[in-house]
Amino acid sequence: MSKGMSETGYLSDEELDNGPGIPSEGRRRRGPVAVLECIQDIPCNPCEASCPEGAIQVGEDITNLPHLLEEKCIGCQSCLPVCPGQAIFLVDESSTEDVSRVTMPYEFLPLPEKEETVIALDRAGQELGDTTVIRVRKTDKMDHTALVTIEVPKEWSMRTRAFKLKR
Numbered sequence: 001m002s003k004g005m006s007e008t009g010y011l012s013d014e015e016l017d018n019g020p021g022i023p024s025e026g027r028r029r030r031g032p033v034a035v036l037e038c039i040q041d042i043p044c045n046p047c048e049a050s051c052p053e054g055a056i057q058v059g060e061d062i063t064n065l066p067h068l069l070e071e072k073c074i075g076c077q078s079c080l081p082v083c084p085g086q087a088i089f090l091v092d093e094s095s096t097e098d099v100s101r102v103t104m105p106y107e108f109l110p111l112p113e114k115e116e117t118v119i120a121l122d123r124a125g126q127e128l129g130d131t132t133v134i135r136v137r138k139t140d141k142m143d144h145t146a147l148v149t150i151e152v153p154k155e156w157s158m159r160t161r162a163f164k165l166k167r
Helices: 013-017 046-050
Strands: 033-036 088-093 097-108 117-121 127-137 144-151 162-165
Touching: 117 144
Parallel strands: none
Antiparallel strands: 033 088, 088 097, 097 144, 117 127, 117 162, 127 144
16 A cells, blocks of 8 residues: 555545545546545535535535535536645546646746646656646636646546646
């Protein structure tokens, strides 16, 4: 068994496999869907409040883990910028056989630019390889959190959770 977040500072595959916010592979292949990598019982529920479809449920006790109702998720990205732990991502494995898109919150400057080559990182900060920025979205409503979408090889879609600029 691999070490978990309490020992390493990042989530293990086993912790994620048991998490109530991880969509099935079948759902990820049908289009963009939220991936909730929140496994700590902390008082928090802005993801639930932000979801216009009711696809995220925390419940009355706000220390409950968020549960994803994957069939209700429309991939609208409303939950991504409101998560204070930056533990929500959007994964879309529907585009081609080989490539997926991962959208993540990003709070650093400078922002990457569309079509810029960046280095994809896993949860531990280890380099996966070069990838391309597909979209950068930032609005006043998102309160200093940009959403960056990168295109990655399909086998990286559930591993890529950050990137670093090459410039």
